[in-house]
Amino acid sequence: MELLAFGDSGWGDELFRATLMTIAVSITAMIIGFLFALIFTPLKLSKNKFLNFIANSYTTIIRGVPELLVIYLFFFGGTGAVMFVASIFGYNEYIEINAFITGAFAIGIISGAYSTEVFRGAIQSIDKGQFEAANVLGLNKFGKFFKIILPQTLRLAIPNLSNVWQITLKDTSLISVTGLVEIMRQSYIAAGSTRDPLFFYSFAAVLYLLLTFVSMKLINRLEVKYSRGY
Amino acid sequence: MDLELMINSLPKLLNAAVITLKLLSVSLIIGLFIGLFFAILRLNKNIFINRFAYGYSYVFRGTPLLVQIFIIYFGLGQIEYLRSTVLWVILKEPYWCAIIAFALNTGAYTSEILRSAFQTIKLGIIEAGKSLGISNKVIFYKIQIPIAIRQSLPAYGNEIILMMKGTSLASTVTIMDLTGVAKYIISTTFKPIEVFIVAGGIYLFMTFIIHNVIKFLEKKYSFN
Numbered sequence: 001m002e003l004l005a006f007g008d009s010g011w012g013d014e015l016f017r018a019t020l021m022t023i024a025v026s027i028t029a030m031i032i033g034f035l036f037a038l039i040f041t042p043l044k045l046s047k048n049k050f051l052n053f054i055a056n057s058y059t060t061i062i063r064g065v066p067e068l069l070v071i072y073l074f075f076f077g078g079t080g081a082v083m084f085v086a087s088i089f090g091y092n093e094y095i096e097i098n099a100f101i102t103g104a105f106a107i108g109i110i111s112g113a114y115s116t117e118v119f120r121g122a123i124q125s126i127d128k129g130q131f132e133a134a135n136v137l138g139l140n141k142f143g144k145f146f147k148i149i150l151p152q153t154l155r156l157a158i159p160n161l162s163n164v165w166q167i168t169l170k171d172t173s174l175i176s177v178t179g180l181v182e183i184m185r186q187s188y189i190a191a192g193s194t195r196d197p198l199f200f201y202s203f204a205a206v207l208y209l210l211l212t213f214v215s216m217k218l219i220n221r222l223e224v225k226y227s228r229g230y
Numbered sequence: 231m232d233l234e235l236m237i238n239s240l241p242k243l244l245n246a247a248v249i250t251l252k253l254l255s256v257s258l259i260i261g262l263f264i265g266l267f268f269a270i271l272r273l274n275k276n277i278f279i280n281r282f283a284y285g286y287s288y289v290f291r292g293t294p295l296l297v298q299i300f301i302i303y304f305g306l307g308q309i310e311y312l313r314s315t316v317l318w319v320i321l322k323e324p325y326w327c328a329i330i331a332f333a334l335n336t337g338a339y340t341s342e343i344l345r346s347a348f349q350t351i352k353l354g355i356i357e358a359g360k361s362l363g364i365s366n367k368v369i370f371y372k373i374q375i376p377i378a379i380r381q382s383l384p385a386y387g388n389e390i391i392l393m394m395k396g397t398s399l400a401s402t403v404t405i406m407d408l409t410g411v412a413k414y415i416i417s418t419t420f421k422p423i424e425v426f427i428v429a430g431g432i433y434l435f436m437t438f439i440i441h442n443v444i445k446f447l448e449k450k451y452s453f454n
Contacts, residue, residue, distance in 0.1 A: 061430065064391070064395075064437035065395070065434060066409055067398070069398060072416060076416050080422075166292075170293070171294075173294035173296045187300075195308075198301065198305035198308045201300045201301040205298070209293055212292040
């Protein structure tokens, strides 16, 4: 227990901050993932073959290649890519991107591929009659999407999105290889300096279990809220 | 684009892919037995046995695979007692530690897949077996298990692909698998995109093969 004391003598406060960091990276990655899903879901559903091909390549490649490899690509390639874009605009100084942004972006792209599949499935399983009814009521495009389609999509998508959230949360442990101090990295540091890896990695496992448990409880509430009337 | 680097690194990466496949197949075989064992425990009516099996799958599915590998590789070596037993021969090798972690992890997911497959078997099939005078044991091994395996093929196919991606974590405990070698080449040449294309291509190719083998098996063992 001394090992977990707050302050200078223990690792309690460091691990607490690391847990907050894990939550922050997970939420940021999830939001980036939603933005990717927002772009790629319409492409997947589009009738244009070329747009279809682009969206399918995105989801197939990301879901078929290990997360760690994607993270290495961003970790080693991210700086180069940003500097290349900056050099087009005439900025040639060295740019260093911080580990948080690289990590959240890499995990976000992975999370986005799973979210895209979830949204595609949810929209496809909405009854055709709903689209037709919206047309008959004379709703415009925005009204149709925000008042009729989106609420139903969310109801169908939330159970699967909670799986995506779990995957995203667990994937953030991989960002530790880039040096971002989240739960895994902090446990690695603590294990190294106290020579007690068994305790600290087990404690990390408990922290992750706690995070998945609490987030499941919260998501269940959302599920109840969005299935009113069913 | 550095084509020369891509061509030069291809044989090295293919060699490493063999290690990835070895890790994958060994852990899948062990994991399948673990999964079947815990799926049967889950169906047990004794609440203690039931809870124990549920706890196992909850813990292994709720924590990252990376934590599991680190606990087994770095953590278990710390227990003095273990170092003096025969187990230490296995636990000091990163290769076997990775396999133990992968097998326990995939075992947890497999047990869930098999459990839900067992529960969706129609009662009528079991009753038909009983009315033919077949013993409970034979019904379980010759009727329930084959049907459950067929039912769980699509979900298990996904699990194999997830596990293949999971083996990339072996590179964090010094094993030079496909991801390990890819990372080494990236960090010595600083050409991440080229190496990513080649290594990612090999992974995608393996995913493609696994996907099609499962599809073929599904067709072969379909009920219609």
